Amino acid sequence: MPFYIRKGLNFGPIRVNLSKSGLGFSSGVKGARLGINSQGKTYLHGGRHGLYYRKNLGSLRKNGTTLQGTYRNLTETEEIFTDTGLSYPVFNTQKSSLQIPALPYPANKKTLYLGVGLIIVALIVSVLWLKISLGIVGVVLVYNQMKTQTKENNFLTALYTLVHLGPEEMTGATWKDTVAKFSEKDRIVLASQVLPAWLEKQIQKEEIITLDEIKQFLPVSPELVTAIALDTYRDLVAQLISDHQLTSTEESFIQEVESKWNLPQEAFTEEQKLISQFKNLREIQFQGLPEVNFTRDLVKGEKPFFEGEGRLLNLRTLNTWQQDRVRYKEMGYVLDMEGRLRISNRVLEIQDEQNTRTYAIRLVDDIHLSVEEGVVEVFLSNRKNPLVISSPLLFEFAGILNRVSEMED
Structure with missing residues (x-):
């Protein structure tokens, strides 16, 4: 599941996510979570180490029934996320395979x-x-x-x-x-x-x-x-x-x-790296935000806070098939742009050798950091789908963007 950096409240295993578009809920255990997003759509998400599973459970009416009602919509959709190698891994470890002796008196x-x-x-x-x-x-x-x-x-x-x-x-x-x-x-x-x-x-x-x-x-x-x-x-x-x-x-x-x-x-070197990343993220949220140098000229009144390598990705359907009235979709990220990521008090931008895409900071609604998938989803008020960004400095990018997006104009 994504890590909701901005606004959120925890009630035991249940997390409430707050955004301009409404309330979202998620709960569960390691490797499997059930969620309801702010549009009322329910989903089941699970998996680790590059292979993830998502099942869309439909939308809820106010009375609790689903919006789906036709035979065509009775077909369930299950999504399997495949790591295409385009996102930057944050955490890559496997639990050891323990060989614990079995109980000595099996029932017979x-x-x-x-x-x-x-x-x-x-x-x-x-x-x-x-x-x-x-x-x-x-x-x-x-x-x-x-x-x-x-x-x-x-x-x-x-x-x-x-x-x-x-x-x-x-x-x-x-x-x-x-x-x-x-x-x-x-x-x-x-x-x-x-x-x-x-x-x-x-x-x-x-x-x-x-x-x-x-x-x-x-x-x-x-x-x-x-x-x-x-x-x-x-x-x-x-x-x-x-x-x-x-x-x-x-x-x-x-x-x-x-x-x-x-x-x-x-x-446990991988765990230590992850702990260090979360520590840096915590420090970004509560300490002063220093300015950095940009490799381009600043406009009047612009303050630079982040520049580093990054990729703009798109989530695409790689393959589909249907079995037993269940439609399976293999999903994965494809590359849109690769170059320099920048964050200032005015814009979020990515620049390759020929093009630059710029997005106003004031339009940023929510920022979702997914450690499992190695990406940051940036939700903008003027876009239906989020920007999907990955970077070797994933935590730093997400933390700084969060801080900058909450600054007063």
């Missing part, structure tokens, strides 16, 4: 049913040796299954107890008391299931424990501990920037996690 009711069935057959048959044989086999199968079920219940009870501990209870003594009757094999599996829950709980409670303390008593390999911690750390960063900003308090909390979990810096 077939064995129990087989055992019970053999016992029933043994009661029915009249041949003594067959009766005894089937009965013994049936009893053994039922006994073994009940024994396994008891172990499974004990394992799940211990797991439930451990994952619901508060940070202050995540101690060696608590662990030892809980797993005293378990085999070493079961303890290893249990620990690998417990550790992710413990780290998540620390994040939720904002009470971070030094990971070295936990390593001393949890029988988890150092490699798996680091992988789980990095995975949780990346989820934390994604969660904190999901409200479209990163406060100094949130940044300090991230640094505390990095320190106490002793995470290897080389493993």
